[in-house]
Amino acid sequence: MMIWPHSISHGAVKTEDEHRRDICTVGYWVHQRGYVGSTDGNISVRLDPRRVLTSPTAISKGMMQPDDLVITDMQGRKLAGPRNASSELAMHLLIYKRRPDVNAVCHAHPTTATGYAAAGLPLNKALVSEIVLALGCIPVARYGTPGTPELTEALEPLVPNYDAILMANHGVVTYGADLLTAFYRMETVEHFARIALVTELLGKQVLLSGEDVEKLLAARARYGLTTAAPVGAECPVTAESLGADRVTLTRQELEALIEEAVKARIGGR
Ligand SMILES: [Zn+2]
Numbered sequence: 114m115m116i117w118p119h120s121i122s123h124g125a126v127k128t129e130d131e132h133r134r135d136i137c138t139v140g141y142w143v144h145q146r147g148y149v150g151s152t153d154g155n156i157s158v159r160l161d162p163r164r165v166l167t168s169p170t171a172i173s174k175g176m177m178q179p180d181d182l183v184i185t186d187m188q189g190r191k192l193a194g195p196r197n198a199s200s201e202l203a204m205h206l207l208i209y210k211r212r213p214d215v216n217a218v219c220h221a222h223p224t225t226a227t228g229y230a231a232a233g234l235p236l237n238k239a240l241v242s243e244i245v246l247a248l249g250c251i252p253v254a255r256y257g258t259p260g261t262p263e264l265t266e267a268l269e270p271l272v273p274n275y276d277a278i279l280m281a282n283h284g285v286v287t288y289g290a291d292l293l294t295a296f297y298r299m300e301t302v303e304h305f306a307r308i309a310l311v312t313e314l315l316g317k318q319v320l321l322s323g324e325d326v327e328k329l330l331a332a333r334a335r336y337g338l339t340t341a342a343p344v345g346a347e348c349p350v351t352a353e354s355l356g357a358d359r360v361t362l363t364r365q366e367l368e369a370l371i372e373e374a375v376k377a378r379i380g381g382r
Pocket residue numbers: 153154201220221222259283284
């Protein structure tokens with residue numbers, strides 16, 4: 114078997130052969146990093162306004178050869194290729210339709226991030242500056258049966274505003290202007306999920322302030338991040354927004370409250 118070069122370059126304007134090699138390389142990376150098991154996951158690139166090049170179904174993403182890939186139109190009809198397209202192609206097509214700036218989509222089931230997705234927990238805390246800068250926060254789309262319109266309907270409202278989405282009880286989808294960007298985002302989501310998990314294990318999280326987050330979001334343009342900053346209520350959760358719901362009491366105040374509640378309970382009998 115041919116070993117693919119372990120590097121690809123940025124850029125969406127490439128020959129079809131280059132895109133084929135890039136998809137195989139990213140498939141190899143996704144598999145080697147344990148972001149997928151068995152034949153899971155799918156990767157695609159927008160070749161032109163009417164055609165998409167995608168990984169086929171029922172093949173390990175770590176073992177794909179350039180000739181295994183499938184070309185479809187924007188409705189998912191196969192135009193070329195010896196195999197069938199992934200059953201999740203509709204998700205890729207939705208993203209291309211909703212995001213003209215996107216030319217590549219990567220879907221996988223990385224363990225830690227998928228754990229968060231299965232717990233229904235978004236990766237939305239302002240814990241790490243680079244993550245706020247790169248992705249703002251990563252929401253969870255509600256569950257939808259794979260390969261059905263339920264799944265695309267669940268993603269649709271989030272696609273315009275985020276570049277990475279956790280899919281409840283399923284996995285992660287990331288996308289970008291080119292395939293390397295889409296892959297980097299997958300790597301960033303899983304890396305951040307691991308960091309978030311470590312803070313949970315340590316039992317302590319110190320969040321960035323709203324001011325810190327604003328400064329980071331304002332710097333996005335300097336880093337070539339052109340999409341609108343993915344922010345909103347609770348996205349990302351800052352030190353202040355977490356503190357807003359927290360009430361601090363002295364021991365004396367707490368004891369007085371308990372005493373009062375107990376008296377009221379006895380009095381009510
Ligand atoms: Zn999947």
